[in-house]
Amino acid sequence: MTAVAPGRAVANPSPMGRARRRAELGLILLVLVIIGSAYTLASLGLTSSVPADIGPFVAVIGGLLLVAHVAVRRLAPDADGLLLPLVALLNGIGYVFIVRLDPDLAALQATWTAVGIAAFVGTLVVVRRARDLDRYRYTFLLIGLALLVLPLVPGIGVSIRGARIWAAVGPIRFQPGEFAKIAFALFFASYLVEKRELLSMATWPKFRPLLPDLKHLGPVLLAWGVAILVMTMQKDLGSSLLLFALFMSMLYVATGRPAYPAVGAVLFGVAAYGAWTQFDHVKTRVRVWIDPWPEQFDRGAQTIQAWYAMAWGGITGTGIGLGRPDKVPIVESDMIFAAIGEELGLLGGTAILVAYLLIVGAGLRVAVQSDHAFDKLLAAGLTTLVGFQAFVIIAGVTRLLPLTGVVLPFVSYGGSALVANYVLIALLLRISDGNTKRNTRQQIAHQQASGR
Secondary structure, three states: OOOOOOOOOOOOOOHHHHHHHHHHHHHHHHHHHHHHHHHHHHHHHHHOOOOOOHHHHHHHHHHHHHHHHHHHHHHOOOOOOOHHHHHHHHHHHHHHHHHHHOHHHHHHHHHHHHHHHHHHHHHHHHOOOHHHHHHHHHHHHHHHHHHHHHHHOOOOEEEEOOEEEEEEEOOEEEOHHHHHHHHHHHHHHHHHHHHHHHHHOOOEOOOOOOEOOHHHHHHHHHHHHHHHHHHHHOOOHHHHHHHHHHHHHHHHHHHOOOHHHHHHHHHHHHHHHHHHHHOHHHHHHHHHHHOOHHHOOOOOHHHHHHHHHHHHHOOOOOOOOOOOHHHOOOOOOOOHHHHHHHHHHHHHHHHHHHHHHHHHHHHHHHHHHOOOHHHHHHHHHHHHHHHHHHHHHHHHHOOOOOOOOOOOOOOOOOHHHHHHHHHHHHHHHHHHHHHHHHHHHHHHHHHHHHHO
């Protein structure tokens, strides 16, 4: 096999790449069987008949997954073989439950899935080497800030359920903040790569140095502070929490200093207390989290109905289509994990958790294998976005944390989050592809040197 130039997609993958693509295709076929079976069971549970459109349904889902697989095979042939099948499984299970809950929303989710696959392919086509994005540091910062501010623009921003996080352009309504998170991950990775050595040196305060000179931390603190301020104005504290976790995790990976997450946790505690004392909707969520029963017919109904749903599901679940998740308010987005817990039981909920853990493990493996600091930081940041978002919403559903306004990645109803997360996975696959190509070139060079 001949060596390839860095950053170029190749038609002939390495032996590891070929093995990964075969495994990926096999897992996608298995996922297609699981999704088709779940779709059939949902119809049997609701109507006691096999769905008439099972053939077209499987064909469309299979076609979309095949397009994504062929794109990876052609554009990132040496990338990780586990990420795409896991994402397909979560997306498919989520779609089946949305069909079961609201067929009208399912049609929209199907459209957004196609758009997400197109964005996935487009990202692989445009981004041929992840580290090339390093040069557009402040461009991504401006894009992220502009996307966050967009819902506040009169005539464009839309307020739904008290949160002004939506933007409407003609008939299209989306959440710009979902794409802003990726832009901020790119900015943080680029800036921290350049300043990581300075940020690793503790010089402040003079009597007990714990942090670096604040001028080196200023730009990222400013970007983070503005983002948090805007999200607070939008009453989107769930995304604020997610952005905070992104910032802290990438700062820790860049410097290796535990002082950063320690100080960050204290600052977050202060900010959380301030939000609890100043914002009525935060007070309500904390009050419902502590004891929802006094408001069981109002604010607490969502939490209580989710408890009943998961308790009724037990270990094995009631079966898809045989439960009553429709009794849970906003179940298709905020509480879809409760629907899964009811109809698939503890085993099904655990399977979803394992899928997210595997995605996080694959993403962290990509980060560890990266020899370029930007790739390493970006992979760690993108993985944090998926893993922490899944943790926050599942913890909210199970009452480990107060419920926030984030969605369950790839599973909940929501086009903006779905498209943004497909872009995120494409970037992880691009970094993984580059890692394998680099290792292959090093092995070839070592073999050639040994041959001399």
